[in-house]
Each structure stands twice: as C-alpha cells, then as structure tokens.
Amino acid sequence: MNQKAIIVFQKNLVLGKVKTRLADALGAQKALNIYKYLVDTTYRQLQPLTEIDIFIFFSDYLEDLPNNKFLKFIACQQKGNDLGERMLNAFIEVFSKGYKSVVIIGTDCPYLKTEILMDAFNCLKEKDVVFGPAYDGGYYLLGSNQVYPEIFKNIPWSTEKVLKISINTIESKKSTYSLLNWLSDIDTKEDWDNYLDTFEKK
Numbered sequence: 430m431n432q433k434a435i436i437v438f439q440k441n442l443v444l445g446k447v448k449t450r451l452a453d454a455l456g457a458q459k460a461l462n463i464y465k466y467l468v469d470t471t472y473r474q475l476q477p478l479t480e481i482d483i484f485i486f487f488s489d490y491l492e493d494l495p496n497n498k499f500l501k502f503i504a505c506q507q508k509g510n511d512l513g514e515r516m517l518n519a520f521i522e523v524f525s526k527g528y529k530s531v532v533i534i535g536t537d538c539p540y541l542k543t544e545i546l547m548d549a550f551n552c553l554k555e556k557d558v559v560f561g562p563a564y565d566g567g568y569y570l571l572g573s574n575q576v577y578p579e580i581f582k583n584i585p586w587s588t589e590k591v592l593k594i595s596i597n598t599i600e601s602k603k604s605t606y607s608l609l610n611w612l613s614d615i616d617t618k619e620d621w622d623n624y625l626d627t628f629e630k631k
Contacts, residue, residue, distance in 0.1 A: 513581035532572035552607035
C-alpha cells in the first residue's frame with residue numbers, strides 16, 4: 430500500500446449550505462457555483478499524485494467520487510461535533526489504516542498547487558508536523574507523521590489565533606514543525622475578487 434495519504438475535507442454540494450459569507454454578498458446560487466469551482470480546482474491539483482491515496486471526507490453524506498483510473502479515491506464521512514473533532518477523527522481513521530504520513534486540506538484554497546502538496550510530504554521526512562499557513566491566521570494544510578490530539582482541542586476555529594495556538598501546542602510537545610508558503614482561502618467576496626484579479630493577471 431501507499432505510505433502517504435491526503436485527507437480532503439469537502440462540504441456536500443447543497444444550495445445554501447456552502448460558502449455562506451459569499452452567499453450573503455453574492456447569493457446562494459453564485460456561492461454554490463464558486464464552491465463547485467473550488468472543489469474542481471482542488472481535484473485538479475491532486476491528479477498528479479498517483480503515489481498518494483486520497484480520502485474525501487464529506488460533511489454530511491457520501492457522494493460519488495471522480496472516476497480516475499490513476500488515483501485511489503476513498504469516500505468517507507466526517508464525524509464529530511465541531512471542526513477540531515471532525516479533523517481529529519479523520520486523522521485517527523486514516524492513520525489506523527497504516528499510513529506513515531497524512532496531510533489534510535480543505536477545498537477552498539485555489540492557490541494550493543500540486544508542488545505545495547509534495548513539499549508538505551517532503552517536510553514530513555524531517556519534521557513531525559507541517560502547516561500551510563493562511564493569511565487569515567488559520568491554515569489551509571496540516572500534515573503529520575502521527576496523531577496529535579492536542580492540535581484539535583480548545584482551538585478558537587475561524588479566528589486569527591488558530592495557527593499561532595496550534596504552533597504553540599506543537600512546541601509544547603517538544604515536536605518539530607515546518608511552514609509552507611503563505612496562501613489565502615476563499616471565504617468572502619473580497620477573497621474571491623482578489624483571486625479573480627490574480628487569475629486574470631496571469
């Protein structure tokens with residue numbers, strides 16, 4: 430079996446249930462269309478990673494997975510009362526299958542490229558944990574070589590303190606960590622507009 434795995438946290442594609450801050454500004458249908466685009470963009474960056482198993486953890490119920498003969502996709506369902514509990518349970522589930530290095534990402538960072546995902550696993554060859562820091566104070570990627578329950582508990586999710594507290598937790602465990610490139614998530618209309626500006630300039 431492959432030694433590496435990626436967990437993708439994905440919300441089910443339901444009108445009015447995704448990107449609510451975008452929906453407040455652009456409407457529910459536009460927000461859903463944008464989220465579908467973000468999911469497709471994430472999947473495209475996974476395409477070259479044929480030596481890594483991909484676990485798609487859906488928020489509420491299982492959906493059909495992409496038909497790709499080169500990638501191993503596994504459908505799972507998130508379990509837990511909050512984001513931390515759901516991520517912790519996902520890490521426990523995947524590590525229990527025998528993987529040595531596991532990375533988790535969301536589906537709302539279109540700046541995340543294949544090369545960054547590969548860099549994350551390269552970092553885990555030398556460090557215990559790797560973070561993909563986000564400009565809003567959180568992280569778009571988290572990877573480790575074992576389960577660290579403390580990273581997922583007592584964290585003020587969706588605040589600017591998430592990354593700092595998570596790093597402090599790792600340091601308190603005397604474990605090592607690396608930081609990848611700083612990137613932005615798409616949560617607001619401003620985030621989306623900035624992405625479109627960047628995309629159009631390329």
